[in-house]
Amino acid sequence: MMNPSDFRKGFCIIIPSWNNNDYLFFAINSIKEFSRYDHQIVVHLNQGNNATRDILSKMGCQVTMSPSNLGIAKAVNTAATLCNKDIIMYFNDDMVALPGWDTEFTKFVFENNLEHETWLSSTMIEPRGKRIEMLAPFNYGKHPKEFKKEAILRDLPRLKSMARNRKGTTWPPNLMYKDIWDKIGGFSEEFFPGFGTDPDIAKKMWDIGCRDFIALGNSLVYHFQMITTTRVLNPHTEQQIFEKKHGITIDKFVTEYLHRGGLWCPKNC
Numbered sequence: 001m002m003n004p005s006d007f008r009k010g011f012c013i014i015i016p017s018w019n020n021n022d023y024l025f026f027a028i029n030s031i032k033e034f035s036r037y038d039h040q041i042v043v044h045l046n047q048g049n050n051a052t053r054d055i056l057s058k059m060g061c062q063v064t065m066s067p068s069n070l071g072i073a074k075a076v077n078t079a080a081t082l083c084n085k086d087i088i089m090y091f092n093d094d095m096v097a098l099p100g101w102d103t104e105f106t107k108f109v110f111e112n113n114l115e116h117e118t119w120l121s122s123t124m125i126e127p128r129g130k131r132i133e134m135l136a137p138f139n140y141g142k143h144p145k146e147f148k149k150e151a152i153l154r155d156l157p158r159l160k161s162m163a164r165n166r167k168g169t170t171w172p173p174n175l176m177y178k179d180i181w182d183k184i185g186g187f188s189e190e191f192f193p194g195f196g197t198d199p200d201i202a203k204k205m206w207d208i209g210c211r212d213f214i215a216l217g218n219s220l221v222y223h224f225q226m227i228t229t230t231r232v233l234n235p236h237t238e239q240q241i242f243e244k245k246h247g248i249t250i251d252k253f254v255t256e257y258l259h260r261g262g263l264w265c266p267k268n269c
Contacts, residue, residue: 002114002177007106010037011175012083016075017093018046023224026144028059030097037102042082044075072194073187080186089175095124096147096222098156104219105175108165112266117210119176119202121169122219125152125159129225132261133166133215135159142224152222163217168260170198170213173221176205184208188245196238199250203242206257214264 013031017024028041041061045052048065056063064078076090101122108120127139138159141147152159184204191197202213242250254260 002109004106004110006086010039011087011089012040012085013089013091014042014076014079015091015093016044016072020093022144024093027093034097034099035102040085042079044079071192073189073197077186087175088178088181091173094224098220101219104216119213121174121215122221123163123215124223126223126225160218165217165264166215167262167264168258169215170202196242203246213258
């Protein structure tokens with residue numbers, strides 16, 4: 001079972017980044033400002049350099065680095081080798097942690113009888129689009145220099161009142177136990193540069209018995225939205241790779257198996 005005491009020890013937060021320093025530093029500072037727990041932050045720098053590594057080290061982060069762009073999966077797997085916490089979390093470099101984001105996980109685990117093989121995510125606030133599983137469109141800026149911090153902090157109670165615990169999450173920030181991560185082999189590196197990694201690892205979780213993929217309505221992060229993916233040409237191979245590997249399409253998996261976007265409630269509700 002998931003144990004709240006494991007969460008209070010902090011998470012190993014993995015952040016892959018590819019020459020995206022303004023967002024990366026902003027993300028790390030938000031984690032440090034708005035976290036209650038002592039998290040381990042491990043950054044992988046794709047096409048990294050010593051200057052950025054040194055800055056991150058001074059910020060209290062551990063760093064892995066590669067001269068080329070390894071893609072998301074291999075970058076995260078590389079950074080994960082340094083984890084020394086019971087809980088591992090994948091966090092995007094263009095996200096902003098908000099007050100209560102980490103303690104809400106502990107509260108949720110305390111209040112619910114969750115299996116050890118459970119997937120938990122925060123809920124993202126996004127500046128554009130309109131998806132039931134996100135809070136959008138709520139534009140608090142598209143770059144750290146224009147981030148409307150005072151406004152989002154003022155609006156946070158209202159935003160939390162609008163969010164719900166949702167089924168079918170495969171998106172970051174997401175977490176699981178590190179021993180489960182190791183058991184399923186982390187991210188699958190055949191999904192390069194990264195499209196398809198999220199539903200694939202969720203399917204691997206499903207295959208070992210995970211049935212709860214829950215996005216917490218009270219754990220909120222702001223997402224500047226697709227900063228790295230807009231710089232990458234999507235080869236559109238993830239659907240074919242996923243279907244060949246798992247015998248099911250991504251869309252069918254997330255809709256018919258995970259019931260993405262549906263309201264989550266405890267088993268006895």
